[in-house]
Each structure stands twice: as C-alpha cells, then as structure tokens.
Amino acid sequence: MSAPTGRSSGVARAAALLAGAERVLVLTGAGMSAESGVPTFRGAGGLWKSFRAEDLATPAAFARDPRLVWEWYGWRRSVVAECEPNAAHIALAGWCASRPGFAIVTQNVDDLHERGADAAGVHEDDADEPLHLHGSIFRARCTACGIEDEHRDEVDASSLASLPRCGSCGGLLRPAVVWFGESLDPDTLEEAMSLAAEADACLVIGTSGVVQPAASLAGVTRDAGGVVIELNPEVTPLSSIADVALRGSAAEILPALLRAAEGGR
Numbered sequence: 274m275s276a277p278t279g280r281s282s283g284v285a286r287a288a289a290l291l292a293g294a295e296r297v298l299v300l301t302g303a304g305m306s307a308e309s310g311v312p313t314f315r316g317a318g319g320l321w322k323s324f325r326a327e328d329l330a331t332p333a334a335f336a337r338d339p340r341l342v343w344e345w346y347g348w349r350r351s352v353v354a355e356c357e358p359n360a361a362h363i364a365l366a367g368w369c370a371s372r373p374g375f376a377i378v379t380q381n382v383d384d385l386h387e388r389g390a391d392a393a394g395v396h397e398d399d400a401d402e403p404l405h406l407h408g409s410i411f412r413a414r415c416t417a418c419g420i421e422d423e424h425r426d427e428v429d430a431s432s433l434a435s436l437p438r439c440g441s442c443g444g445l446l447r448p449a450v451v452w453f454g455e456s457l458d459p460d461t462l463e464e465a466m467s468l469a470a471e472a473d474a475c476l477v478i479g480t481s482g483v484v485q486p487a488a489s490l491a492g493v494t495r496d497a498g499g500v501v502i503e504l505n506p507e508v509t510p511l512s513s514i515a516d517v518a519l520r521g522s523a524a525e526i527l528p529a530l531l532r533a534a535e536g537g538r
C-alpha cells in the first residue's frame with residue numbers, strides 16, 4: 274500500500290492509475306450518498322445505530338410484521354426522494370458515460386447514481402445502468418408469484434389490508450431489497466464478479482467493506498492483477514489491499530480525481 278505524502282500526491286497517483294485503465298469497476302457504498310443527506314448504516318447517525326436490523330430488514334421481520342417493515346421502507350423512500358445527487362454522483366456518471374469498460378456496482382438501494390446521470394446530462398444509451406447488488410427501495414417483488422417491478426407509489430402502511438399488492442396475482446408485495454440472511458440475485462452477483470475479475474482498476478468509494486460478498490469484489494480485481502483505489506474518510510478492512518487510499522469525502526475528492534484522470538488519458 275502506498276504512503277501518500279499528502280492528499281494531492283495521492284490524488285495524482287490514483288488519477289494516473291485510472292488514466293491507464295481500460296476497464297474500471299467502481300464499487301460504491303452508503304458513503305457515496307452521505308453528502309446528499311442519505312443516512313449511512315454504521316457510522317455516527319447510521320441507521321443501524323437507531324434501528325434494529327432484525328426488526329426491519331430480515332425475512333423473519335417481514336413475516337412477523339409486514340406493516341412495520343413497509344412503514345420503515347416507506348420512510349426511507351421519502352428520505353431519498355428529498356435528496357439530490359451530489360457532486361460525486363454527477364462527476365462519476367459523466368466519467369463513465371460512453372466508456373463501455375467502466376461500470377458502477379453499488380450496494381446502495383437509493384436511485385442517486387441514476388439521477389446523477391440525469392443531472393450530468395448523460396443519455397441513457399451512453400451508459401450502462403449501475404448494478405444494484407442489494408436491490409432498490411423503488412422496486413417491489415410479489416411474495417406469491419415473484420414478479421418484480423418498479424414501485425414508487427406512496428405506501429399506506431396504516432393496516433395490513435392497505436399494504437401494496439401485486440397487480441397480477443394480488444399477493445403481498447415486499448421491497449425488492451436484499452435482507453440479512455438472504456442471498457444476492459445470482460445473475461447480478463455473477464455479472465459483478467466478472468466485471469471485478471476483468472477490471473484493471475477497482476475504485477472503492479464510501480463503503481465500510483464489512484458486508485460480503487460485495488466487499489470481496491475489490492479483492493477479486495486485486496487477485497486478477499488489477500489495482501485497488503479506496504476513497505473513504507476512514508480506514509476500512511479494504512484499506513490493506515488498496516494501492517492508493519484517499520482519505521476524504523466523495524463529493525469533495527471524486528470530481529477532482531476524475532478531472533485529473535481525464536487529463537491524464
């Protein structure tokens with residue numbers, strides 16, 4: 274791991290690595306959206322400090338009290354809907370556009386990468402959608418027939434009878450997110466693993482790096498001969514495999530990093 278003498282030398286080094294990369298996997302976590310106002314999970318003020326995951330984000334919790342779980346996801350939707358993409362989402366979307374070898378894989382269930390692309394003026398044909406490893410709070414899946422679709426309607430969680438229902442079979446819908454104890458969608462995970470193995474560089478932004486298998490993607494790139502760049506204000510378990518670790522916030526550092534990488538191509 275490098276020992277940058279200062280932030281600017283770290284940025285220059287990271288920019289040079291990115292400029293030389295044909296394929297880049299950008300792995301993002303809750304810190305990417307923190308400066309938009311979306312709460313993270315584990316830091317100060319993180320969701321898992323004030324809420325118990327076992328009451329809200331497990332299949333057992335939904336079986337026990339679907340009303341409570343929908344109420345919480347309805348609240349999270351309203352928080353995200355009030356937030357705007359920050360400078361990091363916008364810069365990243367612009368940078369990845371029209372570069373087929375660049376992909377965003379996110380653990381975030383918000384839609385700020387997509388809205389960042391809109392804000393950057395990226396045409397939908399010019400960029401792949403980000404892969405959502407942990408699903409999306411704006412999608413729902415039927416617990417009976419399994420059909421999944423976009424779902425942005427306001428949720429009335431005042432009673433069991435008012436919860437969202439499947440338009441096809443009438444079954445109870447659930448948020449299409451990955452809960453504790455559940456597996457990731459196998460196709461999504463396989464695609465993310467291939468992108469990681471083929472990447473010349475994995476740029477890891479704003480994740481504590483403690484949730485698997487997402488956190489292992491950086492190691493997959495590293496083991497396949499690629500470099501790892503971390504952007505996070507804190508040291509994480511992924512810092513030890515990072516070739517360059519940039520300490521700071523995504524919205525502050527990422528736009529400058531990507532501008533420098535652009536200049537070096």
Ligand code: OAD
Pocket residue numbers: 301302303304305307308313314315316319380381407451452453478479480481482483484504505506507509521522523524
């Ligand atoms: P965490 O809340 O665990 O970690 C957020 C990370 O972002 C920490 O390492 C912070 O230091 C960093 N951070 C905070 N502010 C930042 C900023 N402005 N710029 C850059 N980094 C910043 O969130 P995740 O690692 O994303 O899973 O959590 C992984 C998964 O755990 C989530 O997807 C969720 C959760 O349980 C599911 O819902 C399945």
